[in-house]
Amino acid sequence: MDARKSWLLASIMALVLTVACGGGGSEAPAESAAPAAPAAAPIDAATVGNITGTIMLEGTPPEAETIRMNSDPVCAQEAGDSELTEYYVVGDDGSLSNVFVYVKEGLGDRTFPTPSEPAMLDQDGCRYTPHVFGMRVGQTLTVRNSDPTLHNIHATPANNSEFNTGQPIEGMTFDASFDTVEVMVPFKCDVHGWMNAYVGVLDHPYFAVSDGGSFDISELPPGDYVIEAWHEILGTQTQNVTVGESETVELSFTFSVS
């Protein structure tokens, strides 16, 4: 056998294998100004109503666990042993926080101006603040690193564009935005695996995040709506509601854990 064939044979394992390698409190609408509406569907500020309510949890959720941040001495020093997971933030009365509540259906073809103020997401104490929040399609999201350590901000949406940006220096900010409605867009920090947050991206201002179990969606035009409540572990619930002129409707959601 000549040298050429020998070389081929020496490579045969790799070559054969190569073939196979292919491969808070209730939050008012994000902007306080009365939402503008198209001429076809004007919103009369004198008749708008509100939806207020509570989010409750039945059952005993898993206890919050202490987050071990010792993979980054800066985080460990800042947090100590006091940082707990935020999967279930439950009051003594069963009130459930960090639930995103929003109008899912019922606004028709109304459009609303994009807020000029950015939504904010801070990395402080090696945690995201807020943990759950809402923003608008096209609105600027400013992500800030308030920690004297580095983070990467990694959004993993299903319908919007994924991004992953490093923030190695304290005080750095990064602006992003989303083009499509999506509930929810997850964020994570791949440096610090315990860091995660969620944003609901909507094309209207009618959303809130429960704080102490309470939420408030205000200045809603009269009409029939589908309201959805989202929790990062417990999923979603929806309810139909009718808001009359200048009416404040009480609405409650109850999630349960076994």
Add this chain to the structure above:
Amino acid sequence: MTWIHRFALLLAASTLLLVTAGGLVTSTDSGLAVPDWPNTYGYFMFSFPLSKMVGGIFYEHGHRLIASTVGLMMIGLAIWISRTDDRRWVRRLAWTALAAVVLQGTLGGITVLYFLPAPISVAHAGLAQIFFCLTVSLALFTSASWREGAGVIGDPILARLAILTPALVYVQILIGATMRHTDAGLAIPDFPWAFGRLIPPEWSGPIAIHFAHRVGAVVVTLAIAATAGHILAHHRRSTLTRFAWLLLGVVTVQFTLGALTVLSERHVGINTAHVATGATLLAVSVLLGLVVHRRRFADAPQPVRVDSSAAIPATPGAVR
């Protein structure tokens, strides 16, 4: 033992370390802890401060540093071999290995910049194994025992098994990489059963991938048992029997680690060891294949050619 062989061994060992570090990156979900490439948070790779190697960066940046070191070592070995080895096919193999590691680094960069697309990540994992086998092969080819020759092994059954086994191991590794990069590692959460049954009662993409890896584990184990059993039953040569026992030992460890990976819900250490042991199993099976097919190589120990070869000094001027 020649220095070039020592260096080739060091490169092979470093490559196994690199594969292990890559396994740590995926096991700790740190693949995107460094969002840029080839820089690290804007720093030139080798100037990134050690004090900032925290959390997932430790694994991802550490993997990059080891990879760069291995790449530099491979450049050195390719040059060394090309200047000193008189066998053209070995020189070609060294340059092929260098091309493979360059491509491997590029795939690693692409998979970071595009947020770990599964096909690229699987290709990265698959090429890693090929490169590892190339380095192991180069270590073998530069060894004195290879140059001296292990004699002719005239066993057509073993010849076939020695080709089939590494091929099956590699396919199994690719399935495992697909499972890893599609997050299907716990798609079937129990072991040895699948949702309490022999066959999963319901199917999805992740379940199918996971189940294929389990079936592959059985197939690979049977293939190795057949290969090792054949050797132990029909051969007394210590080189072969050592390979047989080594294969049996490694596949036993690997099968156990696979089970423990599921039962521990992907414990980082166990999950990573499963990757490293899989690479070891592939390398051992490839080495066995090369030894069994030793007579097919141009420098096979045939009396006249051996004498002729030995007479040629290993200097650049003597390279064929």
